Amino acid sequence: MAIEAALIKPVVDVLLALFQQGNDLKLKHNAQAAVRDAIRELLQANPDENRAATRIAVARAAGILSEDVVLAEDMLQKHLATKARTRGKSTTGRRRMRSAPASGETPSPRSPDAPGTGTPTSH
Numbered sequence: 001m002a003i004e005a006a007l008i009k010p011v012v013d014v015l016l017a018l019f020q021q022g023n024d025l026k027l028k029h030n031a032q033a034a035v036r037d038a039i040r041e042l043l044q045a046n047p048d049e050n051r052a053a054t055r056i057a058v059a060r061a062a063g064i065l066s067e068d069v070v071l072a073e074d075m076l077q078k079h080l081a082t083k084a085r086t087r088g089k090s091t092t093g094r095r096r097m098r099s100a101p102a103s104g105e106t107p108s109p110r111s112p113d114a115p116g117t118g119t120p121t122s123h
Helices: 002-042 049-061 067-085
Strands: none
Touching: 002 049, 002 067, 049 067
16 A cells, blocks of 8 residues: 555646646736736727736736736836826817906916016016
8 A cells, every 4th residue: 555655646746736837827828918908908098007007917926027018017107107297288288278267357367368477578
């Protein structure tokens, strides 16, 4: 019986190693799919930054350090920088105008229509 137990242990070890390797391959495959989804998300007109960042984190946690992960991280950073730079601007790149004062009110001092806000004249 001691011989049978000695033969079973290496077989079990090999099966466990194969199972672990299969799990690792599945994890890496899922992580690569997450990176592709993150890049696809960032290419959309209105991407969900949180979803993309989460998918990039999944790929990093799985140990994937491919150029796709670097590309996705770079795209996310550029998108966030652009979003911060253009916050408060309309689609034409100009700042939004405040609503016009109601009739009978004087324009605000910041308005170009307000008296005394033009360029100073030298005397």
